[in-house]
Structure formats: structure tokens, C-alpha cells
Amino acid sequence: MKKHTIRQAAERCSFFITVLLTTLTLAACASAPLPPTESLNMASDAIANAEQAQARRYAGAELEEANRYLENANKAVEAEKMSEADRLAKQARVAAELAMARTEVAKAAAINREMGRSAKALDEELQRQGDQQ
């Protein structure tokens, strides 16, 4: 009877250990960091958009910065520092967006300069015509 009780206790103990281990393993699995895929994708898209808009020509430094952040984000993913990777990816995205915005400013300014020049030329032309009359 006594023997039986000891055995029962041992069995119960091993059951608890198993449950505990399983729980721990599951918990470890659940907290295993996932790469910030969404942030990384958004950063890549933003960089691609900026490149499409000729940001390399109009806002090269900003585009360079975005690329650097994205690179670092990928390195952080490899090092499994996922929250750092997420931040770096978001920085890459915002840098690419700034590159895009500055590219647009440069383009808009170029168009305005051209318009101003042609308006001035037209004015001068009219002035000449006016003088001739």
C-alpha cells in the first residue's frame, strides 16, 4: 500500500513536470520574435516610390539615408533584434517619404522657374512689339 502511494506520487510529479515543460516550451515559442514584415515592406515600397520619382537626382542624401536604415533593419532582423528592426524599418520609410517630398519640391520649383522664364520672355517680346508700334 505504501509502495503504491509512492509510485502514484512519482507519476503525478512527472506529469506535472511534463505539463510545466510543455508550457514553457510553448511560451518560448510564442515569445520568439517575428521579423517586422509589414514595416520592412512599407519601407521598401517607400524607397521604390522615391526612386521612381527620380529621388536619386533631386534628394540623393535622403534616399541614401533611407537605404541605410533599411539595410540596418535587415541586419537587425538577422540578429533577431526585432523591435529594433521595426524602428529602423520605420525610419527607413519616413526617410524615403522625405526624399520623395523633397524631390517633388525640386521638380515643382524647376517647373515654376521655367514658367517664370517663359512669362518673362513673353513680356519682353510684348514690350518690343509695344515699342515698335
Add this chain to the structure above:
Amino acid sequence: MKILSFLKPVSHKKITIALVLSSALLAACAMSTTSPDGSEDVRGKLVALQQNPDMRTHARVELRDAEAAVLLAEQPLGSGEVALADYRIYMADRMVEIARAKGQTRLLEAERVQLSEQRDAARLAARTREANQARADAKSARSSQQNAAALSAREAEEMQQQIDDLEAKATERGLVLTLGDVLFATGSAELQGGTNQNLEKLVNFLKQYPDRQSLIEGHTDNVGSAIFNETLSRQRAESVRRFLINRGVDSGRLSVSGYGFERPVASNDSAMGRQQNRRVEVIIENRQ
């Protein structure tokens, strides 16, 4: 006394623990009132943009997003979260810059509308000027046309006046001026001395219209032989031609013929008819 006796049992150990806890809490409090370093710079940039009316107009949404990012960057963080603070400041700074850039772009676009309006205005002014010029040209053309018409009307009037003065007759051959036989002595081809008003008018007329050719024709009555009359008529026409040449009319414009009594204008039966037939006609041809 009662209160004191209530406090008394508190041990030194407990007081120490309370002190440590409260100082820890105070420290936490102190930490929570400070924004991370660098957030003031971003706030300053944002405020500058917010105070710019152009930016307020053209980057409203972006400024609001930047404001949210700056507020987050200003959130106090623990001393162990420098990386997070830097990250938030970076994000806020870039969002402020994005707001600035977008505002600038939209401002430029708004200016573009103005520029093209200016250009349109300049073009319109040019067209108006051209149209005015064209109108003025047309007007002056019209008035010069009117002038020309008036001029030619006046000329025609003058000419008519002269023709009337000459007592010439307009025929399909031209103006026919009849010089009566009073110019000549009977049987003579020489012009009578002195001036003849009709001849003077003829000279003036020919000088005024130098592009007209003239034909001088001599005619007689039927008294005498045909040959005599033809010669006489021719000689009388020649006399008139000489007179005109002497008065400065170009000889090339004047041709002469003698018809004798071939072309009477009246009956040779009466003295009056014969007198009418003795004549020199000057035909001033119509302008070609």
C-alpha cells in the same frame, strides 16, 4: 498622546523601507516631467512652420501628423530608453520636414496658377493690342479708301468742270472739242492773231491730263474742190497742232488728219450750215 502612542510601535526598519520607496517614487516623478533631449529642437521647427501662414494653408494635414509625432517624442522616457527617445525624435523631425516639403510643393503649385494667369494676361494684352492695331489699320485703310474715293470724286468733278469749260462733248471716241472757223481767215490755214479762249482752255486741259492722246481733225464745207478742201482742212489741223506744241504740249500726244468736206455736221445748203461744217475738232481720247 494617543497619536504618539500609535506612532511609537513603528520600527526603524519600516521607516527605512518607506523612505526608500518614496524616494524611488519621487525619482520616478522627476523623470516623468522631463522630455527627452532634442525634442525641443523638433518642437521649435514645428512651431516655426505652424506660424507660417503659407504652411498652415498648404500643409494642414501634414502639420497635424507632425504635431502628433512631436508630442510622442516629447513623452518622458526612462533613462534606459535612450534608443526609443532618439527614434521618436528622428521620426518627429522627419515628419516636420515632410510637412515643410509638401507645403512648399503646394505653395509652388499655387504660384504656378498665378504664373499662368499672368502669362494669360500678357497674352490677352498682346492679342488686344494686335486687335486694336488691326482695327486701327482697318480704320485708316477705310479712311484712306474714303479719301481716295473722295479724291477721285473731286477729280472727276474738276474734270467735268473743265470739260464743261471746254464746251466739249463726251462721245465714245472721247471728248470732242469743236473749234469754230472763227480761228481762221477764209481760205487761210493760219490761226488768227491774239489769243483764243477755247485754245487756252484746251492747252490747260491737255497739260492737266498728260496721259491722254489727242486727235486733231480738220473739216471744211463743200465750197471748192475736194483736194483743196482736204489740204486746207489738214493744214488747219496742223496749225492747231503747232500752236499746242508751241504752248508746251508733247508732240507725241497729238496726231493730225484732214477730212475736207467728207464729214459735215450740218447741211452745206445754208450759210449757217456751212459755217458749222468749217471746223477743227480736237478729240481727247478716253484714258485706256
